[in-house]
Amino acid sequence: MYEKIQETASWLKERMTTKPETAIILGTGLGQLATEITDSYEFSYSDIPNFPVSTVEGHSGKLIFGKLGGKDIMAMQGRFHYYEGYSMKDVTFPIRVMYELGIKTLFVSNASGGMNPEFKIGDLMIITDHINFFPEHPLRGKNFPTGPRFPDMHETYDHALIKEADQIAEENGIRVMHGVYVGVQGPTFETPAEYKMYHRLGGDAVGMSTVPEVIVAHHCGIRTFGISIITDLGLEDNPVEVSHEEVQVAANNAQPLMTEIMREMIRRA
Known part of the structure; x- marks a missing residue:
């Protein structure tokens, strides 16, 4: 796996004109x-050696390079999920x-179900x-040389970055809220009993991504900032049905606010 990672990185380096x-x-x-x-150039996941390919609606499947907030960045437009059948090594x-x-800072975003009664649909x-x-x-599995066998997770x-x-x-x-994200396998949305359990265990929002990526980034020494858009609510006293299409609509509506925060954070870095 490590050889494949290096092969993919080498392929991209040969074609990159920026250093994000x-x-x-x-x-x-x-x-x-x-x-x-701006000033963007991109690669389809299907063209990148060894790269998985996203299969979920709402995930385009491109690696984009360019500028945001005046700084060189790279962006994954579409991620990979464990529920798609990928191993965690692939995800x-x-x-x-x-x-x-050479990435030093990672911003992760997701759509998630809110369990905190103070949350509203569309909250960040x-x-x-x-x-x-x-x-x-x-x-x-075998430990990668990027970090310790048993990484500390006190400041994942x-x-x-949160303060900024x-x-x-x-x-x-x-309006921004703070909270604990519960990462679950999916692909089913949660039952009312599951929402209740996750909330009582200390969760404020639940989703099917982010946690694996953040753990590996932390293992690599990459600083991480995460933000969830609350696209549906699973409150103990008022559970509601939800569809993937409704999640996409709510996420789209809240995008400009998330973008404004991320763009300014990158500009000030």
């Missing part, structure tokens, strides 16, 4: 942030490649911590 130190992963329905990237393969390309939740409910750990989501995001949100009058 920041990467963004765009979750379900959040791909339009890519239109904000986190792009993060390993990012490390080889800055992720302060996570609970890992995936059945396979992304660091299972960078406190300084809060400041930018306040300056621009954007």
Whole structure:
């Protein structure tokens, strides 16, 4: 696997005309942030050696390079999910490649179901911590040389980046919430009993991504900032039915606010 990662990174380096130190992963329905990237050039996942290919609606499947907030960045327009049948090594393969390309900071976004009664649909939740409910750990197996066998997880989501995001949100009058993200396998949305359990265990939002990528980024020493768009609610007293299409619509509506925060954070870096 390590040889494949290096092969993929070498293929990209030969074709890159920029040197980004920041990467963004765009979750379900959040791909339009890519239109904000200027001076861009891109590669389809299907053209990149060893790269998985996204199969989910709302995930375009492109690796985009260019500028955002005046800085060189790279963005994944579409991610890979464990529920698609990929192994955790496949799901986190792009993060390993990012490390080889010199990425120092990773922004992750997702659409998630809110369990905190203070949340509203369309809210932005800055992720302060996570609970890992995936059945396979992304660091299972032989340890990669990018980090220790037993990485500490006390500050998985960078406190300084969270503080900066809060400041930018306040300056621009954007409502942001803080919370713990629960990462689950999917692909089913949660039952009312599951929503209740995850909330009582300490979760504020639940989704089917992000946690594996963040763990591997942390193992590589990459600073991480995560943000969830609350696209549906699974409150204990008022569970509601949800569809993938509704999630995409809610995510699209909240995109401009998330983009504004991320763009300014990158500009100030």
